[in-house]
Amino acid sequence: MASKHVEGLRKFCRLCGLQRALSANRKPVEKKKKAKQINKICNVKLEEDAEDIHPPYICDTCRRRLDRKAKIELFEFQACVGTSCSICVDSDPNSTVEKVQEEVAVSLGFSVVAGENDDFRFVKLRVNSDIVERSVTVGKDGQWEVKLLGKTIANRECLGLPSQFTAEVLHKVASLKLCTGNVEYGELLKDREERGTSFPSGHVCEGQLTVNGKTYEKTVRHKNCVMWCEIPNRNQCNACHMYRSDLSSMTTQMRHRKLNPFDLSASSKVRNDLLSPSEVQIKLKNVQQARQSEKRKRYKLQDKLLEREGIDLDEEQAEEMxxxxxxxxxxxxxxxxxxxxxxxxxxxxxxxxxxxxxxxxxxxxxxxxxxxxxxxxxxxxxxxxxxxxxxxxxxxxxxxxDFTECMEGYNLALLDRIWKDSNLQNEKQFKRNVSLLYDEMKIKSGLVFNQRTGRMMGFVNLGSLNTEMGSFGARMEELDSGKPATPEIATHVLAFMVRGICSPLRAAFGFFPCRGVTTSELCWCVWEGVKLLERKNFEHGSVCQDFNLLKFPNPIYTYTVI
Structure with missing residues (x-):
């Protein structure tokens, strides 16, 4: 085993510890030739190196860094530990993933499970929990993937490991120090949950974490958190560590707001993005009341102006006029x-x-x-x-x-009026050919009370089927999260219009408030409009989008009724 370990050390660099000292295109660089530079830059005496612990060569990258007198992060080699030694396993030509699984994974605390497509997966659970702390998935081609707390490490080069799986990968993953996020901001986290606001550039992660002997249920991470600590003496990654300054500012603002609540009057200068949903509703109500008050004042001033400067004409003056x-x-x-x-x-x-x-x-x-x-x-x-x-x-x-009711969706009364006014029933059949046009328009978000129907208009409504599917999805999310679902206020309107292909007919007969439309939602709306047109004896020929009044639109979909 000792000779196998010494033979395996020849592949590794004495300084960086990566397996790139030997190359088929060049002669290896002996560490003795750079002894003085290594001693001066890295403060390492090569005379004290042990043959069965330290490699005899350095890689070409470290050689160039020595020539430039650049700083090198020194890798610390350990003595051979027997069958679980990663260097011995990698140097064995008969070594396979199964062998690494048996000899190394168990010794490092990993469990072996079968992955998808017959891949190997090494899983390490958190103590007294069912949360997967770290996992390594190895494919048939030897490619590997690391997940820390369920998040895939996209930049594997930062770990300094080869692209092909070796026992060194397990040792490196097992030695990684996980990022704990920012657990000290429990007061801020509780305040955000009560106000129903999220963290800008961050998110909340749940799960027990033990930091300095204290157990925390939640932590705040930056959206770019890499889940492991690049600097060993820290408990956070670089992204989460830099995010602490923003969290400290948010905490200061929160405490200041509790001592000095926000001004929610109509003349308030406070930014709306700093307010909670309930505070926004209170401010909106105050603004509406202020507008109604200003309107009443304006009408009173107009009446006073007419009384003071207006002239009443008697019958004689009226006759003269x-x-x-x-x-x-x-x-x-x-x-x-x-x-x-x-x-x-x-x-x-x-x-x-x-x-x-x-x-x-x-x-x-x-x-x-x-x-x-x-x-x-x-x-x-x-x-x-x-x-x-x-x-x-x-x-x-x-x-x-008011000949018809103002409503969301398709207006059948309006479609009847279009058919009657167009007088197409007395025209030739080819003049009944029409095209269904639709386009999405940005609107000012808000709610309007319809006094005739007693309904609030302005919420998202994409038809009966889409509304039922959206309600079902909202109820499922409510069961999963435990938070009540609130209806969304529309920001756009999807308008539908009928235009004659061989006639001057052009009229809108339906609109749907929305916040953006998916393909499945649009499909139902389009086919519902086609069905209504054909029931009114229109000869439907095409469906068009993004209509331009300057030219006839090019059809994006045509079909023939059999």
């Missing part, structure tokens, strides 16, 4: 072209002024359409015009704007 309007009627007609909208509005107002009861006025359809568009753009602007007794027909507008 009518005569003045009739006198300038000719000049007004000369200023306004005959087919202009200004001329139409003037004539409609003249017609209404001659009526004894303004409620019997039958307005021109163009004027009604303009008022509907104005009311849809800004109800406050139309209300201000209406208060001046100009275009005062709110009831008439309600008959046009």
């Amino acid at each position: 009518k005569e003045l309007a009739e006198a300038v009627e000719g000049d007004m007609k000369e200023c306004m072209p005959e087919d202009s909208y200004q001329r139409l509005l003037w004539e409609e107002q003249r017609k209404m002024s001659k009526m004894k009861d303004a409620r019997s006025m039958r307005w021109h359809p163009a004027v009604i359409k303009w008022c509907v568009a104005l009311h849809a753009k800004s109800p406050a602007a139309y209300k201000m015009i209406r208060k001046s007794n100009f275009l005062k027909f709110q009831t008439t507008l309600n008959c046009y704007t």
Whole structure:
């Protein structure tokens, strides 16, 4: 065994301890030729080396570092320990993974389990726990993978190990000092859980950890935690150690907030990302109340301004105004072209002024359409015009704007109106060919109360099937986490529109509030729209996305009804 150990040492570098001293393309570098440099830089006396403990060669990388007088991290070699010695096992040409499994793994505290695809897996459990502390998976081709506390070590080069599995891999993994994260911030962790906020650039890991004789149930790790300590005298990896400064700042802010609570008034300057969900709701409620108060004040000021500066006309003055309007009627007609909208509005107002009861006025359809568009753009602007007794027909507008209920999803009443107004039932069959268009639009998030239905609008709603699947997934997450699921507020709207291929038809008939759409969710929405179009005797021909009004969209999917 001693001769086998000495033979195996020839492959290792005396300084870095890596198995790269021998190479087929160059002559090995004897450590005696660099004795002076090694003594000066590494403070190692080669005369005291033992032949059965220390290798006789150094690798080419360490040779170049010696020439540059660069610092080298010295590897400490140990005497041969018998059958479990990694150097003896690696130097044996008959050594296999099974042999390493029998002789080395058990001695290091690993258990051997069968992995997927007939791979070998060496597992080491945490004491008095079922948590896998560290595991090594070896494939048939000799490639290996290390997991520490369930996280795969992506950068294996930092461990300084070869790509092919050797007993040295088990020894290195067994000697790694695991990162404990930041366990000292229990007060901050508890506060974050109560407020329902997460850690920026970090996450909470559960599981018992013993640090300096104390047991902790949870710890805070950085998102880039490598799960092992690069510096032996620390309990954290470099990422978690640097994250401690951020956690200390968060703790200071938390204690300051408890002594001086955040200002949640409408004029507060506190950033919303620093508030908990409950605090955001309180601030939002205060802002809404402040807006309502400001609106009432503005209306009162307008009324006061009209009372102070407005002029009331008696019957005689009203007659004079009518005569003045009739006198300038000719000049007004000369200023306004005959087919202009200004001329139409003037004539409609003249017609209404001659009526004894303004409620019997039958307005021109163009004027009604303009008022509907104005009311849809800004109800406050139309209300201000209406208060001046100009275009005062709110009831008439309600008959046009409220002919159907404002709802999420596909509006069947609106689709019936589209089919009726398009008059395609009296046209030739080829003019019934239509295309279903859809696009996603960014909206301002918020909730709106529908007074007619008593429902809150603004939550995510992608149809009956998608809503049921989402509710089922939320209930499963609630059972797993133990935390109640809250409905999500939509940030986008998925709108659906029908456009005629051989006709000028173009109208939207459905929208779905969402926070982004997956393929399966979009599939149900699209096919539900196709089904509704075909029930209305439309000849559906294609489905298009990202519609551009400047040109006809290219169909991304077509099919033929058999």
